[in-house]
Amino acid sequence: MNIISKTRSFGGTQSVHSHVSEVLGCDMRFAVFTPPADVHGAGPYPVLYWLSGLTCTEENFTAKAGAQRIAAELGLVVVAPDTSPRGEGVPGDPDGAYDFGLGAGFYLNATESPWSKHYKMYSYITRELPTLIEKELPADAVRAGIFGHSMGGHGALTIHLKHPDKFKTCSAFSPIVAPSEVPWGKKAFSNYLGSDESAWAAYDASALVSKNPSGADILIDQGMADQFLEEQLKPERFAAACQASGQSLTLRMQDGYDHSYYFIATFIEDHLRWHYERLTRR
């Protein structure tokens, strides 16, 4: 694990690291906020994994969400990985589209060629990255949560629902909740997973929650002026599936907010406090 940069922020440390990912077959970057040790001790601290949306790298959340202030106050480690494999030999969208390939790994393990060689973000996020973080940083393996935005909200929901014992708490901003039914998801799943839609359900939050509610609470914030709300996001699908299966869900429709990081920054404090409270409850 190499250090790309290390910057003081709210008394803690915002750093960016690189490492060789065996799972993805390329170098990967991730950003980490570590809270001030003089306030909170040396840790290990509760840890949150943030999954970003389409086109993002490890930098967007780190620079724009304003999470460091509350993470420093509470004593939380926050990890923000990149959104896809990258680098030499990693194929991108043939047409250079923003919604598939580079920056658009969809937090799944691709089974179709040529994607299946590198696009294994599901294994990367659920196994390789936390193992590295827990080994190298003061992050508590038994107090971990996951959250994300848009495509990353999809990632957070699906990973929490499949691993509620590893990622105990979950929240999302503007998540893709029914990828099997919307254009972004159909494009990604048909390419990464093939045309047999029965394979898609393993990465569809609404399908997953219908069969396996997690037992935890889930928090979702969704802007009502979000340009992608009707065509791509459809939070009502997930809400209906949660209600049917008994999954606890708090869905907040936020008047006037769009899909941007200005929306995330406005409500990030609520999400961090929400995770912290549940991860540290005795």
Added chain:
Amino acid sequence: MNIISKTRSFGGTQSVHSHVSEVLGCDMRFAVFTPPADVHGAGPYPVLYWLSGLTCTEENFTAKAGAQRIAAELGLVVVAPDTSPRGEGVPGDPDGAYDFGLGAGFYLNATESPWSKHYKMYSYITRELPTLIEKELPADAVRAGIFGHSMGGHGALTIHLKHPDKFKTCSAFSPIVAPSEVPWGKKAFSNYLGSDESAWAAYDASALVSKNPSGADILIDQGMADQFLEEQLKPERFAAACQASGQSLTLRMQDGYDHSYYFIATFIEDHLRWHYERLTRR
């Protein structure tokens, strides 16, 4: 004045506008945060002008500083202009350097050809922009302050010192305080203003404060791990000049912080509260 974008943020509105600048002879953009009217009424509100540093546009501060949260709470308008003229016919650095020309207007009125045609950021910030803002937005002309970062800290200090009745409060992060004596300033001033150094003093905060202390307090935050501290910033020069002339100055040397927006975000709340308190004091 055109609207480029309008986004809800912390209950208020983050917008980006464009207009034809007669002073600069080009189209210009600026960003504005307007606080929530349902909390603070329709205004006019106290207004702060933020001047950004080298390479920045109106976007850097807006996306990264996290000022909206406190501006929404207090009821402040915050205006973030671009840092130089731009567009067709506006000359940049012949070598494409980051520290002169486009993105590096230094908040002065150039007198040397070819810069003197467009590079009039001093008149733009002190006259044209506030006149437009006060006409089109709920900004109170008599409760205005100015602050900035690095080159923009230089701009804020010099403009406050020359117009303490217009820009009544002033603060800065990591400002260039003695441009006549440091590489960034010498390059800019010799090109924009010519080789006669007697013309430089009108845009040198340390020279200005020696002769004309403003009567207000000035707040400066400076990171001690700032890579530009020794060669370009030299806050001790300004502190000495303030002490000699009786200018009130609070200079805070912040251990471990660098020159980045992570530093600004950490202390932006202090600055906003500091301006607000002084602008609304009776």
